[in-house]
Amino acid sequence: MRRIRILILLVILPINAFAQEEQWYEGKPISDIQFEGLGTVSENELLGLIRPYLGRTYTDSLSWEIQSKLYALDYFNIILPDLRPGISNPEGVALIFQVKEKPQVEDVLFTGNTKVRYGVLADEVLVKSGDLLNPGSLSLDEQKIVDYYLEKGFIDAEAVASYIVDELTNTASVLFAIVEGKQTKVSDIQFVGNDEHVSDKTLKSLMKTKPQSFFGKGLYVETKLQEDIKAIEQYYKDQGLINAKILNVDKEIVIDEEQNLAKLAITIVIQEGDVWTYGGMNFDGNSIYQVSELEELVLQQPGEVFNSSRFQMDIQRIEDLYYENGYIFNNFAYEEIRDSEQHIISYDVKITERDLAYIENIIIRGNDKTKSYIIRRELPLEEGEVFSKSKIIDGVTNLLNLQFFSAVEPQPYPGDEDGLMDLVIEVEEGKTSDIGLGLTFSGGPDFPISGQVSWSDKNFLGRGQIIGATATASPSVQSVSLGFTEPRILGLRWSGGAEFRWGHSVNRRINMDLDGNGFPDPYLTWNEYDAVGRIVPRDHQMQYDSHFLSTTFSTGYTWITRLGRFGASTGLRLAWEFVKYDPTVYRPHSKNIRENLETWKYDDSISLRVSWDTRDLQFNPTKGFILSESVTFAGILPASRRDYIKSITRFNFNQLLFKVPVNDEGGYFQSIFYFNTAFQALLSKPWINETVDRQRDGFYIDGMFVARGWEPNSGYRYLWDNTLQLIFPIAPNILDFDIFLDAVGSWVAKDGRFKSSNALLKMNIHDWRFSLGGGFRFANPQFPIGIYLVKKFRWNIDGDIDWNPEPRLAEFKKWGMDLVIAFKLDIY
Incomplete structure (x- = not known):
């Protein structure tokens, strides 16, 4: 017995020692x-x-x-x-x-795909070369391949995934074996049972599924057919046929061996039933709003043929009345009452009213760069306020107008107690900073091409501030500018900014007056000058160098109301210019240039702008308008050498024409109508007898922003810029297709000094330039460049249309058309 105890002890001691170790x-x-x-x-x-x-x-x-x-x-x-x-x-x-x-995926291969390219399938599957192999996710890729084939009409398609692992390199090859089967196309669609109320033509117009024809492939997609069935049933309900139903959908397949196709004939069997009329809506349980207030929101009237969609819209308006005023916890029950003898359908609406919902917390998510307070200040509600659906929609619009975010999604969640809710704002940040290297085009008679380096950030350090710097260099122009804007001074909708600019330019084709008679050489009177269309020969023109410094300070305020955004702003510009040329050889016609020779001259101006803006978005709007008036007064101090008044009156209107869903992922095809008109005038100050220099201070046509495609021209006292445009987003906020008509009128004064003018009174069709074109445009605020094919035309003095008014400039001589690079920026 003792030996056994000793043996047990010898066994336990090492175990305890090991355990302690x-x-x-x-x-x-x-x-x-x-x-x-x-x-x-x-x-x-x-x-x-x-x-x-x-x-x-x-x-x-x-x-x-x-x-x-x-x-x-x-x-x-x-x-x-x-x-x-x-x-x-x-x-x-x-x-x-x-x-x-896990093994690293080295190759993703497909076999059996004779009708679909490798690149298309590779884009569909989630597994990519370089990923770690996850066998469990391959079944998802199998389904994605099958789903793609189903969308292309291959109803019997199969896909099986397998993989081979190289243990030595720990890599894997993934193989998808595909059985495509025959593509199925719809050969015919027939209806049975719609003999009394709805025609075959109407029903076919409701369907996305179409028979194969010259204009359509006729691919059979089961999901689309199910959507078509729902659309048909909804259409019947909107015609008062509330008992209508699809009894059966017969499908007969015929194999076409010659084309290797399965042709499908579809027969839809319908039971229409009788037409029902609307008996009205009764309310019960409402104390916050009177019955009369609720009835005003019901647009479908008793006695009319019942329309299910209109009924749902009426219901939505009633619920929105409560939701928009903070009653989001209410319950609505709709009891359908049918009078089968008279075929009348009515509804009893039972409303269970709850207390107002208050916002307990506003939670911001997804903002990696943007400070949360920048987002919060755009929301027209705060924690502790009553929930308001309309205010949330306004807040989302405000955030999108910042152009900081590619997506903004508000989500309400229940709070910690009854009557409280949390509002979560999910944002997806977009690109706000931009570094540019490239070419730019400056307006003016010579239209020089310049190299440009720029940097800008419209959300600097995530604080919503705008900062930028630009350097431009060409043989004619060199400049550097720095700018900064604070859009919310003291947290208010009060903006302030400053810009500083230095530049040097070579100004060419400047009219001279060597004999000092007051008229551009070689003319002796204004009548002679007018008779040749105010054209001066090159050998009677000169050039000079100009150095300039300028600083601009601006401020403005925006009021947001139910009628739209009202804005008022002002800007002060101070500038100095130094001119250099050889006075022994040249004598400019402009007195201002002569007095500026080898001396710094001072200019100043103050601008005022008021606007009324109802657009939903300030960039790429889909509805609304902006009306604005801008006035610039040059010559505030006596030392300023420029004295004029500029006025720009602008109206811009946008309207969504249609928006049609194109897939189940939220994609859609839409078109937007865009109209813009801006009238600009350069006016003399009536209380000062000073000459206005139209070449320096007038308006110009640049061919890219104004009168797209036309050769640049300057020196106009009046300019009326009009554009009609149809916009078709191809990839929303990325790429658009535009069709446009530009009409730009330009006028100068009758006399050279601009003291008085009857140019507008003698307006005629010959004063207008027209551009008809279309093309693609990048719809990104940082890169709003469009490439268009443009046809220019103009009315001659005799009333005939000149379809090739600038033949020497047309790239496509045969058609008299131009390939034009233009920009979509708000220059007004």
Whole structure:
């Protein structure tokens, strides 16, 4: 017995000693977490997961928690933990994970795909070359391939995924074996049972499924057919045929071996039933709003043929009345009452009214760069306020108008107590900074091409401030500008900004007056000058160098009301110019240029602008208008050498023409009508007898912003710019297709000094330039460039249309058309 006890003791002692040796890590902090066996996966990718565990006291359960999170990454097939003395801290524990990574996908291959290209299928599947192999996700890719084939009419398509692993390199090749089957096309669609109320033609117009024809492929897609059935049933309900139903959809397939097609004839069997009339809506349980107030929202009148869609719209208006005023927890129950003898359908609406819903928390998510307070100040509601659907919609519009975000999604959630709710604003940040290297075009007679370097950020440091710098260089013009704008001074809708600019330019084709008679050389009277169309020969013109400095300060305020956004702004510009030319050879006709010779001359101006803006979005709007008036007074101080008044009156209107869904992912095809008109006038100050220099201060046609495609021309006292445009977004906010008609009228004064003018009174069709064109345009605010094919035309003095008014400039001589690069920027 004693021997047995001694033997047991000899066995227990080593076990206890071993157990005590294995417990050395208990109570010690985790000082290091490392990985052995990493290949494709970078340790930096794992730092975010393991960092919170450093410094915590080690336990087995903590180790298992870390392992479970590592397995959840789907990076590893095997994870084996090991404990070692601390590396960075000898008093701690080093947790070492020996891992075996999942194989890296080297190739993604497809077999059996004779009708669909490899690139299309590669885009459809989630697995890509370079990914870690996850066998469980391959079934999703199988379904995505089948779904794509179904959308193309291959109703029997199959896809099976397999993979081969190279253990030596730990790489895998994924293979999708595809059985395409025959493509099915609809050969005919027939209806049975619609003999009394609805014609075949009407029903076919409701369907997305179409028979094969010269204009359509006729692909059979089951999901589209199910949508068509719902559309037909809804149409019947909107005609008062509330009992109408699709009894059966017969499908007969005929195999066309010659074309390797399955042709499908579809027969839809309908039971129409009788027409029902609307008996009205009764309300019960409403105390917040009177019955008369609710009835005003019901547009469908008793006695009319019942329309299900109009009924749903009436219901939505009633619910919105409550929601928009903060009663979002109400319950609405609709009891249908049918009079089968007289075929009258009525509804009893039982409303369970709850207390007002107050916003407990406003939570901002997704804003990595933009400060939360920048987003909050655009929301017209605060925590503690009554919930308002209309205010939330206004807030979303305000945020989109910042052009900081590509998407804004508000979501209400229940709060901690009854009557409270949380408003979560999910935002997806877009690109707000831009660095540009390229070419730009400056207006004027010579239209020089310039190299440009620019940097701008309209959300500087995430604070909503606008900052930018631009440097331009060409043989004719060099300039540097710096600008800064704060859109919200003191948190109000009060903006302020400043811009500083230095530049040098070579001004060419300047009229001279060597004999000092007051008329441009070589003319002796204004009548002679007018008789040749105010054209001066090149050998009677000169050039001069100009250096200039300018600084501009601006401020403005915006009032947001139910009628739209009303704005008022002002700007002060101070400028100095230094002119240099050889006075022994040249004498400019302009007195201002002569007096500016080798001396700094001062100019100033102040501008005022008021606007009324109802557009939904300020960039790429789909509805609304903007009406604005801008006036500039040049010559505030006596030292200023410029004295004139400029006026710009502008009206812009936008309207969504149609918006048609094109897929189940929210895609749509739409068109927007765009109309813009702006009248600009350069006026003399009636109280000052000074000459206005139209070449320097007048308006010009640049061919890119104004009168697209036309040769640049300047020196106009009046300019009327009009555009009609149809916009078709191809990829919303990325690429648009435009069709436009530009009509631009331009006028100069009768005399050269601009003291008086009857140019507008003698307006005729010959004063207008027209551009008809179409093309593609990038719909991104940072890159609003369009490439258009343009046909210019103009009426001659005799009343005939000249379809090729600038033949020497046309790139396509045969058609008299031009390839034009233009911009969509709000220059007014």
